[in-house]
Amino acid sequence: MEIRQQNNEKNGMFEAxxxxxxxxxxxxxxxxxxKFIIDHTGVEESYNGMGVGKNLLLAVVDYARANHIKVIPLCPFAKATFNKNPNLQDVLA
Known part of the structure; x- marks a missing residue:
């Protein structure tokens, strides 16, 4: 799986x-x-259950740690994943 990031001064995305x-x-x-707000996570139906969403979130966490950025998980998937993984919560705003 390859993760790519697109970013500008207003918004961005990580794509798998x-x-x-x-x-x-x-x-x-x-x-x-x-600081940025995760507002959406989407996984193509044919890739459900393959860890795509979690790998995207791990890429976000790596980026946030490397760039001293805090994250606000508005998206239900991101919020639930942060809640289940205390080791990722250091980047939460």
Whole structure:
């Protein structure tokens, strides 16, 4: 699985690809310069149950840690995954 990021000053997304096919995305909106809100996670139906959403969230966490950014998980999937994984909660705003 390959994760790619697109980012600008207002919003961005992490996209997952499996065998060069779009498998899912996690989108966010910036809330200032050091915080963003995860507002959507989507996984293509044919990739359900393959860990696409969790891998997207792990990429978000890695990015947030590397760039000293805090995350607000508005998306229900992201919020639930953070709640189940205390080791990821250091990036929460």
């Amino acid at each position: 690809f499996i065998d060069d096919r779009h498998a899912g995305e996690m989108t966010y909106t910036w809330a200032g310069t050091d």
